[in-house]
Amino acid sequence: MATATKKKSKIRLQPMGERIVVKRVESEETTAGGIVLPDSAQEKPARGTVVAVGSGRLLDDGSRAASQLSNGDVVLFSSYAGEQVEIDDVEYLLMREDDVLAVIG
DSSP, rough: OOOOOOOOOOOOOOOTEEEEEEEEEOOBBOOSSSOOOOGHHHHHHEEOOOOOOOOOOOOOOOEEEOSSSSOEEEEOTTTTOOOEEEEEEEEEEEEEEEEEEEEEE
């Protein structure tokens, strides 16, 4: 009997304009006291790593402003920022550069 294997897709997510793609850092599943938290009790972290950057904001004169962020930057953002996108079972956030509150590092 033959079995089918699932092939990984080679989807590339390239944000447009002033948008960025962020991969959220994993939240801790246990408290400092050793209590294990269920998924429903965990807050989604507002920290992540930039994995892709768009071409920049379009200015009034038709030129583009360079992005202040680059791939690999660790950033803080508001809890409800961006749209969740799932590719190959990995969750990413697609958000505007303005949603980033700070760069860590």
